[in-house]
Amino acid sequence: MRVIVVEDQALLRDGLVRLFTDKLHDVVGSLSDTNGLVDLVTATEPDLVVLDLRMPPTFTDEGRPQHAR
DSSP: OEEEEEOSSHHHHHHHHHHHHHTTOEEEEEESSSTTHHHHHHHHOOSEEEEOSSOTTTOOOTTSOGGGO
16 A cells, blocks of 8 residues: 655654554655645555544644544
């Protein structure tokens, strides 16, 4: 499985990358914010993107569906 990890906290991001790698998944990218995410997805065509919903600069959950609030 090809995976991208997007998490602003470096320790958590590195831990997630390590977990996927240890389970023999191919981590094709990791980012600390969403800048460049669309380009990375287009270039690497991952099967899964693990994305933190509460990212800088607002730390709100704007990525969360309305019905889930």
